[in-house]
Amino acid sequence: MPRPLPSARPGAAGRLRRVIAPAVVFAAGLAGWEAVVRAAHIQFYLLPAPSEIARSLAENAAFLIGAAWYTAQEALAGFAIGCALGIGVAVVSVRWRSVAETLLPYAIAANSVPIIAFAPLAIVWFGVEQGSKIAIVAMMTFFPTMVGTVRGLLSPDRDALDLMRSYGATERQVFVKLRAPSALPFVLTAFKVSASLSMIGAVVGEFFGGFARSLGVYIVSQTALFHTREAWAAVVVACAYGIGFYLVIAGIERLLIPWHVTLRR
């Protein structure tokens, strides 16, 4: 008989608890923060109370939504370019090992360059507006995607490869029917990492100059004016976008690889 399906999936009560517990912790954290700020009379420009941040969010909602969308476009475009290049280089270097050996040192070196060093150069090369931010995000997401994809493409074991060999499979068939599906879980994990990185990269890129109605520029200018609660509100919006982006990828993962050991029902 087949094994009973895993019973680790929570029931309705368990699911509710999984939502409620973090929500309670979140609320308690905010309440504690609020209490400490009020009780200790902390100056607003050092640490604004959550209620102040919320008020700023509400007041500037229209501006923040527009600025965040501008920044998110950079994140999305950079993500798309970085991931596409990462997958492309991974596929080529798994097929031709000599390419991997030639390119890998440069990929590692590129990944070690701090954004702080690269951002001013990117502005010189790609312009002060969205181009430079896209370049920064692409550079940040390229490496995790490439490394993840290479690992995934090389994950089939000897028996799985020998099986294809015994069928007289072509290199292309091995790739399409074995390597690519095996790599998919690794690629999607890399995408999740890259999704979070891309919003960070876009915001940090904007710290070095950019369009006035963008999250990064707004955060820097408000901080310089000691408008700390406005800066915090912008950070909250950036976080929300980052989380949303991550959740979209996680949803795609559920659709694409329901067979994977971590997602089986």
Next chain:
Amino acid sequence: MSVPTPTPGAMIVLDHVTQWFDAPAGRTMALHDVSLRIAPGEFVSLIGPSGSGKSTLLRIIGDLISPTGGQVQVNGKSPREARRARDYGIVFQSPVLYDWRTVRRNVELPLEVMGYPRKEWTPRAERMLDLVGLRQFRAHYPWQLSGGMQQRVAIARALAFSPPILLMDEPFGALDELTRERMNQELLGIWAQTRNTVVFVTHSIAEAVFLSSRVAVLTPRPGRIEEIVAIDLPYPRTATTRKDPRFFDLVTRVRSALREA
């Protein structure tokens, strides 16, 4: 490697096969001067301790490794030509099923790769699943099946393109004793219908004796054939075969050959 003229009456011919492996610690000899001929429709087991090169020998027959020395002929061809002609199906110790494919689509895999017409895939796969008794699980995923069932899917997949030879590398080694005995029984049932030439690697003496028409006993590294024991128990073999005194005699013979090896 030159291929001798086809040997009549033999499906697989191994002539003075020797295998060296290069390792950082130096060269080791895995197989030494192995000669064996296997007739069409025979069920031959290779048995030996770990490191006797029995899996290596199977992989040489299947052209997954090229021997360092000696000559090999499979179905009148070189192993490479035999592999290209899809002369054998192979079953490994782990079932090597693709998690992203249903049971039926796993069995269809070789048909897809080999370019069978699309309309033949499903009928063939379902016929094979009938053969191994898993038709009603065709829409399941491999990870929803027990280990024994997964291995039956692997057997169905190996037979899907009707190869004349079936190579099996400790296919039931990971199963518990009772499941293994049941799988042995089922394999003989399948073999009675397909009549493939089977080469079966195992380190279970009882399994080798129960299944085979002949058992080749290999020595520890470097592997040589110590003795070939003919198993003259009549087919079909059943649970009563395991209680037959001749079964015990043959088990004892294989065991003492292994001791001397």
